[in-house]
Amino acid sequence: MSFVTVRDLWQSYDGRPILERVNLDVEEGEFVSIVGASGCGKSTFLRLLLAQEQPTRGAIRIENGPRAREPGRERGVVFQRYSVFPHMTVRDNIVAGEAFETPWGRFRGKRLREARARADAILERIGLSHVARNFPATLSGGMQQRLAIGQALAARPRILLLDEPFGALDPGTRIQMHDFLTELRAETPMTVFMVTHDLGEGFKLGDRVLVFDKPRWDPQDPAAFGATITYDFDAREGGIPFQGLLDKYPSLRAAE
Amino acid sequence: MRLINRVPSRPVGLLLGALPFAAILAAYVIGSEIRLAANPADKLLPALDTVRATAVRLFTEADRRSGEILLWQDTLASLRRLVLGVGIAALLSLSAGMAIGLLPYARKSLTGAVAVLSMVPPLALLPILFIVFGLGETSKVVLIVIGITPFMIRDLSQRVLDIPAEQIVKAQTLGASSFVVAARVALPQVLPRLISAVRLSLGSAWLFLIAAEAVAADTGLGYRIFLVRRYLAMDIILTYVIWITLLAFVIDWALKRLSQRAFPWLGAGL
Structure with missing residues (x-):
């Protein structure tokens, strides 16, 4: 049984199908990039993964668990913008990652001190300890996204969803963020779904690249059919995973 | 230079800000003078001195009946x-x-x-x-x-x-x-x-x-x-x-x- 299973997923708005027959199995620890043209349903798919909306048909399950009916701690998310809380300091944003699930949404006394210590450790890790007491509005776009990722991870989600997380950043910052995310994954294995417009980014970061497109097309009525996963690339080893096959299994060389 | 790009300096800005108040005050004083010259008992536009005296009285003097200001x-x-x-x-x-x-x-x-x-x-x-x-x-x-x-x-x-x-x-x-x-x-x-x-x-x-x-x-x-x-x-x-x-x-x-x-x-x- 795979970690995340998507079975026969359909989603339509006002009877217009957006997604149809989406099936997917993802193993724990995999990084899945999702690419496709605008309006091909990849953001819809992410919202379904997030349980922000419910599919018309089919189900998404994590470890064969129940279907989620609303967003929860299982599924962390980082959006392109507005992912952090502007009225909290950088450190309080991280603390919120733990504190929001308590009945009052805040820690007091000893638990607050412990949570702050953990938050400081996270800030150290994501390189934001020097701005811990600042408000997010004073941070650059890249720093805000690093904070958003740190905040999402503080809640220890089972899967992390990234909705064009680096879309609003300049190219240099974007490359720094790629390195940051790669390092973070090397330290803490996590299952990630990332929607992106940037094919190169998808292949660079992902273990798999899913392409969403419409397999059926009615020229008289372009909205008649929905999109589904049309390609599922293995993106490890720079997208050419069998290049090193003979080095990995020298016994095969004999057959040459 | 276009009018939309002309910005007053700080002292000029302060002066301009005070201008409407000065204009209102001047208009009142002139009106009051004209009316009082025609009829010293005029009540409509009392002289500034009268208003000031009344204000001092209102803020400080207690009412004769109730003893309160x-x-x-x-x-x-x-x-x-x-x-x-x-x-x-x-x-x-x-x-x-x-x-x-x-x-x-x-x-x-x-x-x-x-x-x-x-x-x-x-x-x-x-x-x-x-x-x-x-x-x-x-x-x-x-x-x-x-x-x-x-x-x-x-x-x-x-x-x-x-x-x-x-x-x-x-x-x-x-x-x-x-x-x-x-x-x-x-x-x-x-x-x-x-x-x-x-x-x-x-x-x-x-x-x-x-x-x-x-x-x-x-x-x-x-x-x-x-x-x-x-x-x-x-x-x-x-x-x-x-x-x-x-x-x-x-x-x-x-x-x-x-x-x-x-x-x-x-x-x-x-």
């Missing part, structure tokens, strides 16, 4: 009504605005009612309020509440709806309950808007207060103005009007400072 008594009575009315309106509109902004059920049931109720002219309800609540304090406070609450509810609920959906979803993925989303995400971001809504409503609040006091009261700033109107005591009326303007200005300024102090994240930026 009426102006301070009036100010206290009016401010109590104003603060009570605006305070109740702020609490009501904050709870209703948050409910409408966050809960789809509340939005469906309240939005239409608020939109219609905000169209009712509050002053037209004043006779009903006097009949229902009597001529005492309650009817005046209720008039202020009825007058400004619908506008504030619409303003605040819109502000809650303006909070990006991403933030609300993000809070949920951190495990926040509806209450935590309301208390930790929506409320702190709406409070500054509440203060500015109060600032915007204060003008109408004063209007409703003075209207209610003019119709039926035995103390209060509006009551006094409409009382001395019968004697054409322009010096007293002018003193009261300037005093009310000053009070309104100071309250507005204090709220602005409070907003800057209490919400440092608002002004934060690169």
Whole structure:
């Protein structure tokens, strides 16, 4: 049984199908990039993964668990913008990652001190300890996204969803963020779904690249059919995973 | 250089800012001189000296009958009504605005009612309020509440709806309950808007207060103005009007400072 299973997923708005027959199995620890043209349903798919909306048909399950009916701690998310809380300091944003699930949404006394210590450790890790007491509005776009990722991870989600997380950043910052995310994954294995417009980014970061497109097309009525996963690339080893096959299994060389 | 690109320097700016006040004052003084030259007993535009003397008398001399300084008594009575009315309106509109902004059920049931109720002219309800609540304090406070609450509810609920959906979803993925989303995400971001809504409503609040006091009261700033109107005591009326303007200005300024102090994240930026 795979970690995340998507079975026969359909989603339509006002009877217009957006997604149809989406099936997917993802193993724990995999990084899945999702690419496709605008309006091909990849953001819809992410919202379904997030349980922000419910599919018309089919189900998404994590470890064969129940279907989620609303967003929860299982599924962390980082959006392109507005992912952090502007009225909290950088450190309080991280603390919120733990504190929001308590009945009052805040820690007091000893638990607050412990949570702050953990938050400081996270800030150290994501390189934001020097701005811990600042408000997010004073941070650059890249720093805000690093904070958003740190905040999402503080809640220890089972899967992390990234909705064009680096879309609003300049190219240099974007490359720094790629390195940051790669390092973070090397330290803490996590299952990630990332929607992106940037094919190169998808292949660079992902273990798999899913392409969403419409397999059926009615020229008289372009909205008649929905999109589904049309390609599922293995993106490890720079997208050419069998290049090193003979080095990995020298016994095969004999057959040459 | 284009006119839209010409910016006055700081001293010129201050001078320009003072200009309208100087113009009003000059127009008054000239008008007053002309009328007083024609008729020294004229009451319509008393000389500035007369107004100043009256103001000093009003602020310092006790009433011969009651032994109290009426102006301070009036100010206290009016401010109590104003603060009570605006305070109740702020609490009501904050709870209703948050409910409408966050809960789809509340939005469906309240939005239409608020939109219609905000169209009712509050002053037209004043006779009903006097009949229902009597001529005492309650009817005046209720008039202020009825007058400004619908506008504030619409303003605040819109502000809650303006909070990006991403933030609300993000809070949920951190495990926040509806209450935590309301208390930790929506409320702190709406409070500054509440203060500015109060600032915007204060003008109408004063209007409703003075209207209610003019119709039926035995103390209060509006009551006094409409009382001395019968004697054409322009010096007293002018003193009261300037005093009310000053009070309104100071309250507005204090709220602005409070907003800057209490919400440092608002002004934060690169």
